[in-house]
Each structure stands twice: as C-alpha cells, then as structure tokens.
Amino acid sequence: MLFHVRMDVQLPPHMPAAQADELKKTERELAHSLQRSGKWRHLWRVAGQYANVSVFDVGDVEELHALLTSLPLFPYMQIQVMPLCRHPSSVRDGDA
Numbered sequence: 001m002l003f004h005v006r007m008d009v010q011l012p013p014h015m016p017a018a019q020a021d022e023l024k025k026t027e028r029e030l031a032h033s034l035q036r037s038g039k040w041r042h043l044w045r046v047a048g049q050y051a052n053v054s055v056f057d058v059g060d061v062e063e064l065h066a067l068l069t070s071l072p073l074f075p076y077m078q079i080q081v082m083p084l085c086r087h088p089s090s091v092r093d094g095d096a
C-alpha cells in the first residue's frame with residue numbers, strides 16, 4: 001500500500017545543538033536504510049519549510065504506524081497521512 005505522508009518538524013527552540021544534531025543523524029541513517037529497503041519510496045523537502053513530503057510503500061497501515069513512530073524525530077513532528085490508490089487515468093502501473 002502506498003501512503004503520502006507530510007512531516008512538519010519542530011524541534012524545541014532550547015534543545016541543545018548536539019542533541020538536535022544526534023537526532024538528525026540517527027533519523028538520516030534510518031531514512032537511508034528504509035529508502036534502500038524500498039519502503040520509503042520518495043523523500044522530498046518542502047521548499048522553504050522544515051518539512052518533507054514522502055511516499056511510503058508498506059504492507060498495511062499498522063506497518064506505516066510502526067515505521068513512523070520509530071523515527072527518532074517522531075516526538076517533534078506533526079504528521080499527516082493520505083492513503084493512495086491507483087488513478088484510473090494514470091499511465092503508470094502503480095509501481096512508479
């Protein structure tokens with residue numbers, strides 16, 4: 001199943017820089033691993049915002065929930081999820 005996910009990140013303004021850097025590093029490492037596995041299909045920065053738009057390809061919504069809540073930045077993100085299905089006029093096979 002494909003899910004469109006928007007994540008808006010808001011770190012506490014007084015979080016020490018070293019702690020923020022460590023969170024971002026572990027988030028990046030997990031994001032790389034999930035992209036290589038094919039579960040995190042797309043990861044785009046929203047221009048001008050500390051936010052991303054992503055597409056996840058997971059088995060079900062429970063797996064998506066487990067994945068999102070495992071992200072190191074999860075406690076500092078507002079997350080919006082939209083389930084996707086194939087558009088009848090799409091010329092792609094849904095795998096793209």
Ligand SMILES: O=C(O)CC1=CCC(=O)O1
Pocket residue numbers: 007009024027028029031050051052073
């Ligand atoms: O910077 C972000 O949008 C949050 C994030 C997702 C994957 C990553 O490495 O950072």
